[in-house]
């Protein structure tokens with residue numbers, strides 16, 4: 349297995365491997381991402397407006413919540429909302445729970461260890477969902493569509509999904525310029541040729557970095573309206589859409 353790449357996911361071959369990568373990353377995940385906070389805080393800042401039409405008592409499903417960054421941000425801004433945190437890595441979910449307790453919002457959260465298919469909540473339960481940096485790990489495009497179908501089933505009709513993933517046309521000339529910039533940004537220093545090559549491999553083999561057109565089509569095929577791109581920063585792109 350590759351020991352390091354800039355997302356720390358080198359050498360993934362299946363879901364178990366993926367979850368075990370996040371088990372190992374859990375304790376350091378927040379401090380690592382803190383270094384690139386302006387980027388994800390920009391995403392969350394716009395997310396507030398994406399979700400601004402929700403009721404004061406909205407129920408929000410956070411799929412692949414990790415350590416809870418997006419959940420904590422929304423909980424602080426919208427004190428009447430309740431959250432369901434879905435996360436297959438127990439170590440990540442434990443950090444999320446601890447973060448929620450420290451922020452005093454744990455009573456508004458339900459923590460589900462597992463994938464969406466084991467969430468006991470009835471279909472059509474939620475007013476909104478977030479799914480940040482998760483679907484990119486589903487390499488098979490039909491499986492990725494099925495993943496969005498699962499999210500759609502848990503949402504009320506017209507409910508809003510906000511989702512973000514690494515996204516680029518990896519065949520384009522621009523990608524050859526963008527990737528070194530992204531590698532430097534993620535590592536906090538000018539990236540070496542070896543780091544760039546390794547990341548390029550990982551983004552082909554372990555992470556489904558697809559063009560915006562392909563990701564848009566995948567989300568829509570999962571049972572959503574045409575997704576609206578509302579955020580882009582480097583390779584990170586965010587969309588919002590509504591359940592059909």
Ligand SMILES: C[S@@+](CC[C@H](N)C(=O)[O-])C[C@H]1O[C@@H](n2cnc3c(N)ncnc32)[C@H](O)[C@@H]1O
Pocket residue numbers: 366367370411412413414415416417418434435436437440463464479480481482485
């Ligand atoms: C890169 S982290 C993102 C965490 C958080 N959403 C964020 O933006 O900081 C991806 C998370 O998704 C989880 N995950 C991976 N595959 C998943 C799946 N099929 N369903 C739900 N969560 C998944 C991983 O365990 C990991 O915690």
